[in-house]
Amino acid sequence: ETGVTQSPTHLIKTRGQQVTLRCSSQSGHNTVSWYQQALGQGPQFIFQYYREEENGRGNFPPRFSGLQFPNYSSELNVNALELDDSALYLCASSPVAGHQTDTQYFGPGTRLTVL
Amino acid sequence: KQEVTQIPAALSVPEGENLVLNCSFTDSAIYNLQWFRQDPGKGLTSLLLIQSSQREQTSGRLNASLDKSSGRSTLYIAASQPGDSATYLCAVPTGGGNKLTFGTGTQLKVEL
Numbered sequence: 001e002t003g004v005t006q007s008p009t010h011l012i013k014t015r016g017q018q019v020t021l022r023c024s025s026q027s028g029h030n031t032v033s034w035y036q037q038a039l040g041q042g043p044q045f046i047f048q049y050y051r052e053e054e055n056g057r058g059n060f061p062p063r064f065s066g067l068q069f070p071n072y073s074s075e076l077n078v079n080a081l082e083l084d085d086s087a088l089y090l091c092a093s094s095p096v097a098g099h100q101t102d103t104q105y106f107g108p109g110t111r112l113t114v115l
Numbered sequence: 116k117q118e119v120t121q122i123p124a125a126l127s128v129p130e131g132e133n134l135v136l137n138c139s140f141t142d143s144a145i146y147n148l149q150w151f152r153q154d155p156g157k158g159l160t161s162l163l164l165i166q167s168s169q170r171e172q173t174s175g176r177l178n179a180s181l182d183k184s185s186g187r188s189t190l191y192i193a194a195s196q197p198g199d200s201a202t203y204l205c206a207v208p209t210g211g212g213n214k215l216t217f218g219t220g221t222q223l224k225v226e227l
Binding site for chain 2: 006056106
């Protein structure tokens, strides 16, 4: 069984650029959530995708957008990068959306640095 | 709005000591609480998940308790080892789904 994978591992961008981060969910999982973790903070929920539809969004501006594909992999896109977007971006998958009893399984993260 | 707080923010103990990490949450209407471990710059590893109907969960040297009425959870680590050094995060699902609200974590250092 393959766990959650993310790519790339590290990324350096400049202000104003756009970035795409990728996540492959754990086998058999159809729900993917994205989190942003600033240095020294706990992860903050960005949004969740269930069967290719957005299923909830946190307090992030519209320049943060996402996609989920038929194989349940997902992308996080960030436009017009700002310095404060520098963070570790975590992807998590779970078996079924909306089930609060489900454990979420996290990937290793993508470290984004915005200069 | 659910808020999750962890105390202390950092902890340094000698090897072999038993220790307790604390997590508190403001909205007691939770389905479960999960404890995670995070090594520097890495992703999260789930340690224990306690359902709201449970009061304790154990895994090896780890024991987590949950008191919904008081809005508290503790993670007990027995006989700590240098390999336990990491940041420990607690999280609860919020917003009608399994979207997680995290605490800011306790950074643990176990010294030889």
